[in-house]
Amino acid sequence: MKLDPRTKLFMVFVVSLIVMMSATTPFLWAIRLSITLIPIILMILEKKYSSALKFLLAYASALVLMFYFLSEQSEGLIASLLIGYCGIVVQFMPAIITAWYVVRTTKIGEFMSCMQKMHVPDGIAVSLAVVMRFFPTIKEEYSSINDAMRMRGVMLGGGNVLRMFEFRMIPLLFSCVNIGEELSAAAITRGLGGDVKRSSVIELKLGIADYLIMTFLAVATVIFVVFKYFL
Amino acid sequence: MSIVELENVNFQYKGSKDGSLNNINLNIEKGQTVLLCGASGSGKTSIIRLINGLIPHYYSGELEGNITVAGHDVRKTELHELAGTVGTVFQNPRSQFFSVDTDGEIAFGPENIGLEPKEIKARLNDVVAEMDLDDLLGRSIFDLSGGQKQRIACASVAALLPDIILLDEPSSNLDFDSIELLRGTILEWKRQGKTIIISEHRLWYLKDAVDRVIYMENGVMAKEWTGEEFKGLNEEEVKSYKLRPIVLEEELIRDIRGESTSSFCDVESNIELKDFFFSYKTRPYLLFKKKFKESDGELLNLNIPYLKIPKGKVIGLVGPNGTGKSTFLRCLCGLEGDCKGAIVSDGKIYKARQRLKICYLVMQDVNHQLFTDSVKSEVMLSMKDEDEKRCDEILESLGLLEYKDTHPMALSGGQKQRVAIASAIASGAEILLFDEPTSGLDYSHMEKVGELLNELASTGASVIVSTHDPELISECCDYVLGIKHGKAVYLKENKKL
Amino acid sequence: MENSSKKLKAKDFITVGIFAAILFAVEFAFGMLGYIHPYIVASYVIILPLASGIPMMLFYTKVEKFGMITILSILLAIIMFIGGMGYLGAPLIIGAGVIADLIAKSGQYKSFKKIVISFGIFNLWICANYFPILVTAESYRQDLIDGGYSAEYANNLFAAINVKTIGVLVVLCFIFGCIGAVIGKAVVKKHFEKAGIA
Numbered sequence: 001m002k003l004d005p006r007t008k009l010f011m012v013f014v015v016s017l018i019v020m021m022s023a024t025t026p027f028l029w030a031i032r033l034s035i036t037l038i039p040i041i042l043m044i045l046e047k048k049y050s051s052a053l054k055f056l057l058a059y060a061s062a063l064v065l066m067f068y069f070l071s072e073q074s075e076g077l078i079a080s081l082l083i084g085y086c087g088i089v090v091q092f093m094p095a096i097i098t099a100w101y102v103v104r105t106t107k108i109g110e111f112m113s114c115m116q117k118m119h120v121p122d123g124i125a126v127s128l129a130v131v132m133r134f135f136p137t138i139k140e141e142y143s144s145i146n147d148a149m150r151m152r153g154v155m156l157g158g159g160n161v162l163r164m165f166e167f168r169m170i171p172l173l174f175s176c177v178n179i180g181e182e183l184s185a186a187a188i189t190r191g192l193g194g195d196v197k198r199s200s201v202i203e204l205k206l207g208i209a210d211y212l213i214m215t216f217l218a219v220a221t222v223i224f225v226v227f228k229y230f231l
Numbered sequence: 232m233s234i235v236e237l238e239n240v241n242f243q244y245k246g247s248k249d250g251s252l253n254n255i256n257l258n259i260e261k262g263q264t265v266l267l268c269g270a271s272g273s274g275k276t277s278i279i280r281l282i283n284g285l286i287p288h289y290y291s292g293e294l295e296g297n298i299t300v301a302g303h304d305v306r307k308t309e310l311h312e313l314a315g316t317v318g319t320v321f322q323n324p325r326s327q328f329f330s331v332d333t334d335g336e337i338a339f340g341p342e343n344i345g346l347e348p349k350e351i352k353a354r355l356n357d358v359v360a361e362m363d364l365d366d367l368l369g370r371s372i373f374d375l376s377g378g379q380k381q382r383i384a385c386a387s388v389a390a391l392l393p394d395i396i397l398l399d400e401p402s403s404n405l406d407f408d409s410i411e412l413l414r415g416t417i418l419e420w421k422r423q424g425k426t427i428i429i430s431e432h433r434l435w436y437l438k439d440a441v442d443r444v445i446y447m448e449n450g451v452m453a454k455e456w457t458g459e460e461f462k463g464l465n466e467e468e469v470k471s472y473k474l475r476p477i478v479l480e481e482e483l484i485r486d487i488r489g490e491s492t493s494s495f496c497d498v499e500s501n502i503e504l505k506d507f508f509f510s511y512k513t514r515p516y517l518l519f520k521k522k523f524k525e526s527d528g529e530l531l532n533l534n535i536p537y538l539k540i541p542k543g544k545v546i547g548l549v550g551p552n553g554t555g556k557s558t559f560l561r562c563l564c565g566l567e568g569d570c571k572g573a574i575v576s577d578g579k580i581y582k583a584r585q586r587l588k589i590c591y592l593v594m595q596d597v598n599h600q601l602f603t604d605s606v607k608s609e610v611m612l613s614m615k616d617e618d619e620k621r622c623d624e625i626l627e628s629l630g631l632l633e634y635k636d637t638h639p640m641a642l643s644g645g646q647k648q649r650v651a652i653a654s655a656i657a658s659g660a661e662i663l664l665f666d667e668p669t670s671g672l673d674y675s676h677m678e679k680v681g682e683l684l685n686e687l688a689s690t691g692a693s694v695i696v697s698t699h700d701p702e703l704i705s706e707c708c709d710y711v712l713g714i715k716h717g718k719a720v721y722l723k724e725n726k727k728l
Numbered sequence: 729m730e731n732s733s734k735k736l737k738a739k740d741f742i743t744v745g746i747f748a749a750i751l752f753a754v755e756f757a758f759g760m761l762g763y764i765h766p767y768i769v770a771s772y773v774i775i776l777p778l779a780s781g782i783p784m785m786l787f788y789t790k791v792e793k794f795g796m797i798t799i800l801s802i803l804l805a806i807i808m809f810i811g812g813m814g815y816l817g818a819p820l821i822i823g824a825g826v827i828a829d830l831i832a833k834s835g836q837y838k839s840f841k842k843i844v845i846s847f848g849i850f851n852l853w854i855c856a857n858y859f860p861i862l863v864t865a866e867s868y869r870q871d872l873i874d875g876g877y878s879a880e881y882a883n884n885l886f887a888a889i890n891v892k893t894i895g896v897l898v899v900l901c902f903i904f905g906c907i908g909a910v911i912g913k914a915v916v917k918k919h920f921e922k923a924g925i926a
Binding site (some may be wrong): 246247289311604638639640641 | 738739918919922923925
């Protein structure tokens with residue numbers, strides 16, 4: 001199922017908003033969970049099964065741990081470590097899942113088109129598009145560097161924390177700067193940065209699914225806010 | 232009428248002598264196909280950059296003379312104004328994409344110049360039909376091979392309908408079959424009457440396509456041939472210009488495509504590989520790791536139950552891209568932890584992590600494996616016990632001693648590679664692996680790599696080098712090992728030059 | 729560049745995008761540590777400026793025109809919002825970015841002293857993320873506990889970050905920003921300038 005990028009942006013907005021406001025009652029938790037499930041279901045519809053399953057498992061296990069095995073009175077090192085990690089998962093995972101879904105399923109072209117529709121200046125849109133495009137690049141470069149470190153047996157930087165950091169950071173920066181130079185050159189020779197307004201081959205259209213999801217998200221948010229702050 | 236005119240052009244990059252140009256006078260007629268050849272740093276790429284305006288608008292330096300391209304004075308024209316006139320295919324397919332998906336990349340240029348969506352779609356369809364790209368549409372750039380990426384790069388340039396197309400060492404990262412496709416694309420552009428200028432080290436695929444060949448030496452246009460004259464050059468002449476060969480031997484072509492009909496030859500002193508199985512498709516096994524075996528066949532990206540390879544020799548690893556050469560190297564040296572194979576050498580068995588100790592892989596992008604701020608400390612980092620004398624010896628033998636205190640990243644590509652080799656030697660690895668070490672190198676640098684590999688083997692190391700360069704194989708390989716669909720298909724002795 | 733105008737060009741926007749991605753990757757890697765113990769959340773003001781000093785000093789070498797640092801802060805604000813850190817901090821992040829940009833500009837983006845101060849100010853975006861903890865202290869505490877955190881974690885968090893300590897945190901953040909800039913610059917010199925890039 002293809003969603004309009006504007007719907008996806010709206011979803012990111014709503015989920016971030018909800019994540020920011022903690023759920024405090026079972027009812028609020030229910031809303032939060034159902035909103036979290038939307039991107040997971042969408043992932044399944046986009047055939048990204050393994051990611052969907054991983055996110056679902058991580059989120060579910062953190063929830064279970066948090067509510068059945070840890071409590072307000074939990075103390076001690078292991079418990080506090082667990083609380084820390086379950087805390088991050090339960091608190092921020094919905095935003096991460098949504099962001100992952102949106103970044104993974106939105107083409108750069110769609111994103112640029114969406115930015116144009118929303119009258120975001122081309123410059124900012126280009127920067128944001130580069131951020132999106134660069135995450136997989138950083139991942140790719142980093143894993144090559146990691147391989148090289150393993151091969152040379154310097155994973156731990158010879159026991160020196162600073163070197164551990166330096167050995168990862170320096171080659172990564174060199175690579176990124178190089179790729180950036182070449183990327184800019186290739187983009188500019190193809191006309192990026194001209195005085196004409198960019199056009200877009202992708203025509204955005206909101207479909208029934210878009211309206212359904214947006215309505216659901218909007219209603220859920222309103223209910224959440226009302227129940228949390230006014231009731 | 233000349234479409235490109237360079238008049239008394241002098242250029243020098245800011246802070247570097249490399250690639251500077253000296254009194255260049257060049258007129259290129261509309262519809263000509265021109266090849267720029269010559270050593271690295273001779274100024275080929277600089278000429279390309281003059282024509283597409285990256286010099287002086289992107290790479291700064293001292294520029295004199297007049298550059299006119301299709302009536303535009305390049306010095307006074309903004310880069311984006313040249314976009315519909317001049318298109319450039321760059322060397323590195325990894326870094327020239329703005330989008331993540333193929334369709335978006337082809338549409339990117341036309342969108343930038345603000346064409347109507349209808350027009351863009353029409354162009355997209357035309358380009359896809361012309362270049363036969365149907366199977367690549369709707370894919371992620373990150374899942375494509377180097378050859379496929381380069382086809383998309385060509386398409387995204389063609390979608391802007393430029394009259395002039397520049398290609399800067401476009402074949403550097405391609406295998407034989409992809410180069411054939413690239414040749415087809417160039418011939419198609421030629422048929423359409425485009426003006427094409429190619430800077431390239433690999434020459435064999437261009438010999439029938441070019442009208443003029445310009446030989447660059449130290450920033451000067453030292454020699455010019457017509458296409459016919461160029462084709463007629465004999466082997467000796469080509470060599471004397473330090474160029475890569477124009478004609479390839481049939482047998483070598485079969486070898487590098489992994490299509491030789493040979494089987495496995497006998498080797499006396501050898502290293503045994505046992506149970507090398509590996510698959511990238513871990514998806515069906517989300518929660519547990521499957522132990523692979525030979526019978527998993529199709530599922531495996533590497534399927535080598537048993538293989539004997541010669542010890543102390545240079546072995547060329549060949550076969551088309553994406554059929555397991557890199558996977559083989561990664562598994563062999565222990566980088567893929569899921570591959571449980573064992574190496575038996577001198578009666579000792581090395582498994583899993585131990586393999587990392589006796590193997591050393593010099594990666595294709597050598598930038599990833601240089602960490603420190605001087606060549607010396609780079610080598611010392613690999614030693615178990617730091618030994619300055621030994622370090623100097625190694626550097627001396629590789630001709631790097633004078634760069635001892637230089638930052639590795641300040642060196643040229645070939646020198647960086649030698650630094651990586653120096654640290655490999657310092658680590659005491661007895662199996663040295665090279666992943667396409669000569670793909671972007673000119674003839675004399677390639678020759679040097681070949682000599683170096685031979686020297687390494689003569690000190691007792693076993694060298695395995697994956698390559699698409701027939702020239703390198705005839706230069707230095709004692710044996711050729713063919714890999715296809717993850718399986719070793721032949722091991723044959725190779726006649727060295 | 730022959731005709732260097734004051735206006736930002738495509739290349740500049742791409743550079744900003746790349747460094748925003750790098751910066752975020754660094755923050756993300758270190759941000760994960762924070763959930764081990766709330767005191768680490770407070771010590772972001774020390775860890776993050778030091779860690780991001782290297783990429784940021786490299787970034788400053790690429791800045792020649794007004795706007796790049798500002799846009800970087802806008803991107804950061806957007807990324808933080810998407811990452812679930814809320815929008816309350818956004819005006820602060822962007823404000824810090826604009827001021828940092830102005831300070832660096834007053835030194836033509838060359839004066840190292842100005843760059844150090846500029847980066848110190850820029851780092852205040854880290855404190856902006858504490859904002860929700862401060863503004864909504866009591867209800868946020870209860871939220872955390874109801875939301876599944878233990879009382880111990882919540883108490884520690886509020887012991888480390890509250891209206892009294894925030895002043896100290898802001899000052900620390902600035903100071904370590906300056907230190908991060910000095911260290912970062914040293915690394916940039918050691919590697920990138922020595923290698924002839926930057």
